[in-house]
Amino acid sequence: MFPGMGRGMNPKKVQGMMKQLGIDMVEIENAEQVIIKTTDGDIIIENPAVSIMRAQGVDTYQINGNAKKxxxxLSIPDEDVRLVCEQTGVxxxxxxxxxxxxxxxxxxxxLALSS
Structure with a gap:
């Protein structure tokens, strides 16, 4: 934490201190949705507050909002179903x-249906 920075610190002052350290903070206006795709499914955040912190050539995204998983x-193609039917008679x-x-x-x- 910066010296003298407490809970009542002025946000403009914080931005000024960050700027001195070469850190730039940008708000993304009107963000509607953030989707994080994982192997288990998606994490969806509707109407998020999104900020980008740029420091030393690296962008770090901060996302605030209510997330749902x-x-x-699993999408099973019809032709796969037909093939299994033909091979197993089920x-x-x-x-x-x-x-x-x-x-x-x-x-x-x-194999599971044949045994």
Whole structure:
């Protein structure tokens, strides 16, 4: 923390001190949504307050807002379902369920239904 910087410090004074240290802070106006994509799903922040801090050639983003996690949806192509049906003789419902359980892996789904 900067000397003399307390809770009641003027934001303009803080910006001036940051500027002296070569740190620039920029607010992104009218940000509507921030999406962070992960292997497990997406983290979505609606109407966020977004700031960029630039220091020594590096941009650091600060995002404030209410986040919600949306799990990744597995998309099973119809042709994969038909192939599993043809190979195993099961219904489309059973083939799709096996593909979902196998994370879309055709060979694994066929093996599971064949045993």
């Amino acid at each position: 949306v799990p990744k949806q 219904s489309e419902e059973d083939a799709k369920a096996a593909l979902e359980a196998a994370n879309g892996d055709l060979a694994e789904a066929i």
